[in-house]
Amino acid sequence: MSVKALVDDAETKQITNSNFRSWILELKHAVYDAEDLLDKIATEALRRKMESQDQNAVEQSLINQAHILLLEVNCGREKAFQRPPATSMVDDSRVYGRDVEKEEILRLLNPQSLTETRIDVIPIVGMGGLGKTTLAQLIYNDSRVDDWFEIKAWVCVFEEFDAFNVTKTLLEEFTRGHDGSHSLNQLQIQIMEKLSGKKYLIVMDYVWNKNYVDWEELRIPFNYGAQNNKIIGTTCNESVASVMRFMRTVPTYRLEILSNDDCCKLFARHAFVVKQAP
Known part of the structure; x- marks a missing residue:
């Protein structure tokens, strides 16, 4: 058709x-x-x-x-055809390619690679299925990230974006607990206290929201961290990447398709899986 x-x-x-x-x-x-x-x-x-x-x-x-x-x-x-939310966990053995892309973004995350700014936003943009989330997972779980940042959080944003829900999820990621607050103000105060003086990394996966007002409301407590904090956002929408420039933003990282060789390896992995005997 x-x-x-x-x-x-x-x-x-x-x-x-x-x-x-x-x-x-x-x-x-x-x-x-x-x-x-x-x-x-x-x-x-x-x-x-x-x-x-x-x-x-x-x-x-x-x-x-x-x-x-x-x-x-x-x-x-x-x-x-919205997919289920992804967690930060990844099986490295099932990933092909993206080593170069991973190192390029890690260089952007390295506190010594950029000027002394409070926050840098790194949008990863590419069409659906290219592996934006997988790339973000690889970066998030790299041991160097734990050396560079005192605290980190992963949040899958989806279309139902609003400052309250995203802030609540971030706080629960930072504290590893559940928060029953129904006040955005109280949530932001807790995030501010948690980030105060600390260097942090936040990954926002599957971002769709293009509403500048929502982003302005969300960003308020982010300003209380130390210098050289980083926010990675994955999206397939160039407009979303532009709106995320609510803080100093490095150039958009545009993810390209895998090489033919890596595509063949990935296909073979899924097409010729050998089932284990019971």
């Missing part, structure tokens, strides 16, 4: 999944954008026949537009 046919078919049916309906709407807009982009490419191809000048800048612009469009469609699909 073509993308346009999928959209038309979905619109004629009573779909109750709100995330799926939202994705179909985004996909519909993406189809229109794709048609506009194809028109631009056709126009550019015609102009090329009439001109012989260098078109590198135009080519790059069209490629960038196509990349953004693909990312938006994939991001919407990932949102529609």
Whole structure:
């Protein structure tokens, strides 16, 4: 079934999944954008026949537009078919590739690698299924992280983002306990006391929220830590990465696909699993 046919078919049916309906709407807009982009490419191809000048800048612009469009469609699909929340645990033996990417981000986390700022936000952006969460897990569990930071927390954010729930989850991560408070103010005071004078790392996985006001409300207690604190956020949405720049942010880390060799290893791992005898 073509993308346009999928959209038309979905619109004629009573779909109750709100995330799926939202994705179909985004996909519909993406189809229109794709048609506009194809028109631009056709126009550019015609102009090329009439001109012989260098078109590198135009080519790059069209490629960038196509990349953004693909990312938006994939991001919407990932949102529609929401996966279960991931924990910070990871089995290194089942991970292929990403050694280079892991070391690159660890260099950004190294307190000696950046200027003396209070907080740095590192957004990891890429289409669904590339391994953003796995990469964050590898980093979170690296022994060097425990040497660099006095305290750390992992929170899976999801679409139902609000400052109260995220703050509550962070506090429970920091304290390794359950908090029954129903006051955002009290939660933020406790986080402020927990972070005061300490160097911390926070990983926010699966971030969707683009509301600047929510992020402004969330960030308040983060300012009470020591210098060189780090926040890693994984998302497939470039707009989310931009909104996360509520504090000094290093350039967005764009995760690319695995190499062919690593893809083959990963496929073989899942396709040719030998079952253990009982």
